Amino acid sequence: xxxxxxxxxxxxxxxxxxxxxxxxxxxxxxxxxxxxxxxxxxxxxxxxxxxxxxxxxxxxxxxxxxxxxxxxxxxxxxxxxxxxxxxxxxxxxxxxxxxxxxxxxxxxxxxxxxxxxxxxxxxxxxxxxxxxxxxxxxxxxxxxxxxxxxxxxxxxxxxxxxxxxxxxxxxxxxxxxxxxxxxxxxxxxxxxxxxxxxxxxxxxxxxxxxxxxxxxxxxxxxxxxxxxxxxxxxxxxxxxxxxx
Amino acid sequence: xxxxxxxxxxxxxxxxxxxxxxxxxxxxxxxxxxxxxxxxxxxxxxxxxxxxxxxxxxxxxxxxxxxxxxxxxxxxxxxxxxxxxxxxxxxxxxxxxxxxxxxxxxxxxxxxxxxxxxxxxxxxxxxxxxxxxxxxxxxxxxxxxxxxxxxxxxxxxxxxxxxxxxxxxxxxxxxxxxxxxxxxxxxxxxxxxxxxxxxxxxxxxxxxxxxxxxxxxxxxxxxxxxxxxxxxxxxxxxxxxxxx
DNA sequence: TCCGGTTTTCGTCATCCTGACCGTAACCGG
DNA sequence: CCGGTTACGGTCAGGATGACGAAAACCGGA
Numbered sequence: 159x160x161x162x163x164x165x166x167x168x169x170x171x172x173x174x175x176x177x178x179x180x181x182x183x184x185x186x187x188x189x190x191x192x193x194x195x196x197x198x199x200x201x202x203x204x205x206x207x208x209x210x211x212x213x214x215x216x217x218x219x220x221x222x223x224x225x226x227x228x229x230x231x232x233x234x235x236x237x238x239x240x241x242x243x244x245x246x247x248x249x250x251x252x253x254x255x256x257x258x259x260x261x262x263x264x265x266x267x268x269x270x271x272x273x274x275x276x277x278x279x280x281x282x283x284x285x286x287x288x289x290x291x292x293x294x295x296x297x298x299x300x301x302x303x304x305x306x307x308x309x310x311x312x313x314x315x316x317x318x319x320x321x322x323x324x325x326x327x328x329x330x331x332x333x334x335x336x337x338x339x340x341x342x343x344x345x346x347x348x349x350x351x352x353x354x355x356x357x358x359x360x361x362x363x364x365x366x367x368x369x370x371x372x373x374x375x376x377x378x379x380x381x382x383x384x385x386x387x388x389x390x391x392x393x394x395x396x397x398x399x400x401x402x
Numbered sequence: 403x404x405x406x407x408x409x410x411x412x413x414x415x416x417x418x419x420x421x422x423x424x425x426x427x428x429x430x431x432x433x434x435x436x437x438x439x440x441x442x443x444x445x446x447x448x449x450x451x452x453x454x455x456x457x458x459x460x461x462x463x464x465x466x467x468x469x470x471x472x473x474x475x476x477x478x479x480x481x482x483x484x485x486x487x488x489x490x491x492x493x494x495x496x497x498x499x500x501x502x503x504x505x506x507x508x509x510x511x512x513x514x515x516x517x518x519x520x521x522x523x524x525x526x527x528x529x530x531x532x533x534x535x536x537x538x539x540x541x542x543x544x545x546x547x548x549x550x551x552x553x554x555x556x557x558x559x560x561x562x563x564x565x566x567x568x569x570x571x572x573x574x575x576x577x578x579x580x581x582x583x584x585x586x587x588x589x590x591x592x593x594x595x596x597x598x599x600x601x602x603x604x605x606x607x608x609x610x611x612x613x614x615x616x617x618x619x620x621x622x623x624x625x626x627x628x629x630x631x632x633x634x635x636x637x638x639x640x641x642x643x644x645x646x
Numbered sequence: 647t648c649c650g651g652t653t654t655t656c657g658t659c660a661t662c663c664t665g666a667c668c669g670t671a672a673c674c675g676g
Numbered sequence: 677c678c679g680g681t682t683a684c685g686g687t688c689a690g691g692a693t694g695a696c697g698a699a700a701a702c703c704g705g706a
Contacts, residue, residue: 179466180424183498183509222423222507226498252496252511254427254470263466265427265509267496337653353654355694362692380703381653397692398642581682599665601684606663624674625682641663 181254182264185229186217186305188250188312189238189271190346191287192329197345198287199309202237204302213299215308216285217266230269238285246272246328251311258304268308270315272328291348317346322398324366327389335374335384336360339367347401359399365392425498426508429473430461430549432494432556433482433515434590435531436573441589442531443553446481448546457543459552460529461510474513482529490516490572494556502548512552514559516572535592561590566642568610571633579618579628580604583611591645603643609636 189200201213216237220229230247234240247269254265292298293309301309319325320343327334329342340356360366368390373383433444445457460481464473474491478484491513498509536542537553545553563569564587571578573586584600604610612634617627 181427181464183425183427220425220498220509223500225500226496226509249495251493252470254464254511256467256469265464265470265511267498267509335654352694352696354656354696357655359693376653376702378703379652380701381651382655382701384654400693402694579683596665596667597683598667598685603664620673620682622674623681624672625680626672626684628683644664646665 179263182262183220184217184264184266185220185226185233185269186215186266186308187230187233187238187247187269187271188215188309189234189240189245189273190290190312190316190329191273191275192342192345193275193287195341195345197290197313197348199290199293199312200238200285201288201299201301202286203284209302211300212302213286213288214302215268215305220267226267226269229267230271234271240271240273244273246325250308250315253304253308255304266303266308268312270312272316272325274329274331317401320346321400322395324389324392324395327367333370333386333388335386336367337384339387343399349402351402359397363392363395363397363399365390366395423507426506427464428461428508428510429464429470429477429513430459430510430552431474431477431482431491431513431515432459432553433478433484433489433517434534434556434560434573435517435519436586436589437519437531439585439589441534441557441592443534443537443556444482444529445532445543445545446530447528453546455544456546457530457532458546459512459549464511470511473511474515478515484515484517488517490569494552494559497548497552499548510547510552512556514556516560516569518573518575561645564590565644566639568633568636568639571611577614577630577632579630580611581628583631587643593646595646603641607636607639607641607643609634610639 191198191200200216202216204212204214216233218229218233218236220226224232226249227247230249231242234245234247235242250268250270252265252267256263258264258266288299290313293301316325326339326342326346329346330338336357337353339360340351340353343356344350366389367387370386370388372386374386376383435442435444444460446460448456448458460477462473462477462480464470468476470493471491474493475486478489478491479486494512494514496509496511500507502508502510532543534557537545560569570583570586570590573590574582580601581597583604584595584597587600588594610633611631614630614632616630618630620627
């Protein structure tokens with residue numbers, strides 16, 4: 159921290175090869191949600207003409223008086239129509255390779271956002287939900303910048319945090335059934351879980367869920383009505399819900 | 403990502419309240435090591451006159467052609483005398499509150515570094531190892547900037563990663579005994595562990611350690627000579643080493 | 647009304663992991 | 677030789693896990 163009292167917005171004299179300068183700082187958000195039992199990622203079409211046909215994570219430049227969390231919330235609101243209390247938001251990682259943006263040095267602070275499947279996915283203008291299974295394939299979108307490096311990190315973070323935190327509850331509504339919660343785990347992990355064992359582990363994890371009143375109506379295919387639950391006070395799970 | 407093609411080092415016209423500008427980007431490194439069975443954090447004295455009496459994490463500004471990892475390595479080399487292959491280095495989190503640095507907007511990418519206790523701790527000029535137990539107390543150092551927010555995050559990251567990764571091996575030498583590895587866990591977690599159970603868990607975790615040749619000499623207090631081990635190929639531990 | 651299909655919920659059982667504990671092996675210093 | 681210390685190995689009870697079975701409670705169609 160040997161920063162002198164130079165002003166941050168000071169211009170670099172033309173032609174000088176200053177070893178230390180300032181960078182553009184942006185925030186990119188990887189928003190995940192579960193729709194129809196499948197994990198989805200929200201992507202937007204950048205308006206830069208040289209990136210036509212590519213898709214990108216919704217991102218915004220950081221403003222002078224804005225914290226990084228505020229920028230992430232603003233990116234979600236402006237580009238995806240997601241308001242702050244509807245989403246879980248946490249910082250993921252910062253990407254700052256000098257060549258990651260062809261237009262110049264941009265340091266990007268990536269965020270991970272998780273939303274329940276409550277709002278209509280077609281409300282944003284240019285945003286679209288993509289199935290994460292398609293992402294690597296030729297059916298999937300071509301990602302701009304280094305976002306093909308950010309997305310796997312976001313997926314791994316989400317998959318890992320479902321194991322030892324109560325983060326899966328961020329994917330479901332305020333009141334939910336254990337079947338809905340199980341389908342979240344199955345969609346994020348890409349596996350199928352035994353319903354009986356899943357129930358036992360969730361109920362035995364202290365503070366994960368608390369029983370709510372009433373029963374949920376079965377789906378169109380029938381089935382026994384399920385008990386309703388709410389999130390419990392715990393954030394870390396003891397014992398953990400480990401992937402198979 | 404609506405960044406236009408404006409140059410990143412373009413000067414902001416004086417007096418204009420531009421909502422988007424560039425930031426100074428720095429890297430601060432929280433280096434942890436275990437010395438005499440206690441977890442230590444490396445701090446330096448900033449040379450800024452208004453911060454006399456304060457201690458800070460070693461940090462450097464990011465240069466134009468430098469990746470964030472490179473900056474972290476440079477900060478360790480220049481401020482702590484630690485060369486790259488001697489330390490495990492991973493990104494921790496980015497701190498970007500507008501008021502975190504009183505001299506202006508500085509976005510800091512924090513790194514976590516772990517080193518074995520092999521090099522002499524008195525070689526850097528102004529760097530010093532502090533016992534992490536002293537950090538919150540009045541015997542401890544006064545931390546500059548928002549480094550009192552970074553340090554707890556670094557400690558929690560290290561404590562957590564010891565559970566489900568083989569990161570504890572970064573604290574010991576290339577060849578080590580299970581007693582040395584156990585003292586790492588005890589120092590980082592601040593607990594005392596049963597030697598017999600610890601041995602069983604480490605050996606049964608596939609790929610954590612592999613047996614080396616020869617026996618280690620006992621300490622001055624005696625004791626049976628211990629077998630020597632090396633790091634195994636695993637990075638994730640199965641099963642995990644959970645905190646008591 | 648009856649029946650197959652579906653989902654939820656509960657119970658059983660063998661297996662594995664964990665913590666607590668004991669005993670032995672092998673070294674040190676006095 | 678003997679007490680202290682550390683390393684190593686085994687036992688045992690309790691908890692968690694996966695595989696599996698079965699009952700409860702709903703749906704739709706025959």
